[in-house]
Amino acid sequence: MMILNPATDTVAKNSFYSWYAATVLTLAYALSVIDRQILLLMIGPIERELHLTDIDFALLSGGAFGIFYAVFGIPLGWAADRFSRKWIITFAILCWSSMTIASGLSNSFTQLLIARIGVAIGEAALSPAAHSLLADFFPATKLPKALSLYSSALFIGTAVALIVGGGILTALTAGTLILPLALSPWRIIFLLCGILGLFLALWIMALREPARYGARSNGPNSPQPSFSLLHYLTENKTQGTALIIGPALIATVSFMDFWYPELFIRTWGWTIAESGQANGLSSLIFGPLGIICAGFWSSRLLRNGHHDSCLRLAACAALALGIASFLMPLMPTATSMLCLLGLSKFIMGFTPVLIPSAIQLTVPHHLRAQYSALFLFGTGAIGMSMGPLSPPLINSLIFADPMMMRYSLSIAAILISIPAWLCVRAGYKGKIA
Template structure:
């Protein structure tokens, strides 16, 4: 693969049409949708998978968080370096194909280690997407349009998660009626295995679609492109703006923990109110499909509007407001005594949760040097992966299994986890606001 070093400020060129940039954002959104569909489908199959593989809550959380999250984050930095140097569309194409094959492989596993290995493959494949996509979009849009483009791309999170919940709920109800199915060549398999045969292979078509995208011009000059991957180079940038770095990378990851705790929300309604899998899947899925995208698009529109009016710190400022709102709603929601009230609270949680995947990546792209955009996006993926993707599902399970020692107290473990991480995230984000403004003033739009 030949190194790509392109010059020119295409995104800022006078009179430039952004039509192809919006098309690129839409295609990447479809890829992100499949990413989260593949990632989230396990959340409504807790019962069948635990029963067939004899798993504890913590083991299941490792499938949705640990096994996926660790490799998703570890691979992010080297993939980020590749994306800063080589064609990003090719990297994404390979990644989409890999996670689609790994998802399909879940249909053939019969043991916990084998399922974990397949989920690791999904994590490695998905690690290629966001660092490369953020870099592509930052080269396709100017600063005032970038948050809106990020919101279009990031909508895939909630579309994929929502579809997984709605489709998964129906499938799991079918599993209860027909625990196994007969398929040509494969013979008899569990019905939950068949789910992966449905959602995995179509991703290969998405990979082919991504391969048709053309690369936008990079804004880095030839001499600025890193010749080799360097942790020291990344560290020097982070250390030069310590408070801002803590806010963008640690504060946002702490806040994202609450978003990833929603892996347990479908099960929360089952254990608390004895809902069927179909009922909880449809309600949680509808909230994801409506409130999540609305939150992302609102975050993109509000921040772009504020930036155009001179409020350059809009991305981080809005993230702080989202952190305050999430701290309250995610703590209160699991404790509500009525099912309808708990279900209603899903909407503000999903709405505010949609702010972070738009605002923080946009803020990072605004302050990142041209030759480090994908790598700093990968650092964001690293911190979010270690803290949010991994701890989001695992932290409530650990509290339930080892502190409360009661799987029936899921509502308490979710509330306790949110009450701990929410205020910490708010403080960390707020502490970086002044340095974020200072960094933006020293790094005019290029």
């Protein structure tokens, strides 16, 4: 049964500041996504300069990155439940921005791997702390809308990385944009992203830390119950299946979009700029639409007393995403592939709103950031790692041909989406949210 957070007078009186804080946190999330997704357009240049394979690159962007992102998210979530969340986010941005700069100065696979691990550790601190902050800035019925704004950064950041980053990369490569740096274009991109993050950290420092309200809390900064996260997970196994395992499998399908820009390049002979613009616009338009739809739809259902709405919508999204992701790479034309790409991006926008909302509205307040970190552990250790890695692994085992990646993407999508749907469906069948 869902237990809603109290709508406090403090939240009501400071709604403008709450949305201001949500906007700043959204910018921080967007920057983290840019740092992560900018790699999508630089597969070829980095592989050629550092002599890497597709699997090496998948490890850089998915495997190693995802594992460290997931593992460090749990202790950092524990810290966010106990210490100042704005300072945790500030130091996190300083960490990942510094390591993004280090990525641009790397001269080998090992150096770049270490730098990307540093980025992963820094970014792991952001969302558990940000989700907890938003739950204390907003009452329960408005939380999905706030999380929809925050989660829109996932697609806005991707779009900026692909469109703006692709444009800058193309201009640097063609020589139409000249900077006083004797470095490869991909290295300059990393340096620019890292420097931008250092300035954003100063903005985060100026935010106010709200009182801790939350699910099953009796008031601001109320005493913490004695039971631990492990005890709570043991007593609520169905909830864990729906809110951790299911979303991790959904994320695996979603993170296969790492290969989508390269898919258009290999399948249709598009340039980096063409593929970047197409994929970027798809993320910019359809991803936020899906997030807004999920936020407003679930908020309306919650107001009407449908306490299981978040998981019901998430289960439907899991099944729809699997079908769209299976069909998209098989389309006979670039136009039809783009249409299904837009549909996939729209559906991808549901889970980043619905699952964090269900967590913040059902999990005890002293465990919220830790549970969010566990959710992100699943999306990182399983989704972020296996999403980029599973298609090239399937391709190497079955086809052994880079031009057959489209079929590997379809096989991976259908194999993973069905158990994802079953796991999330178990949650509302068990009436946990």
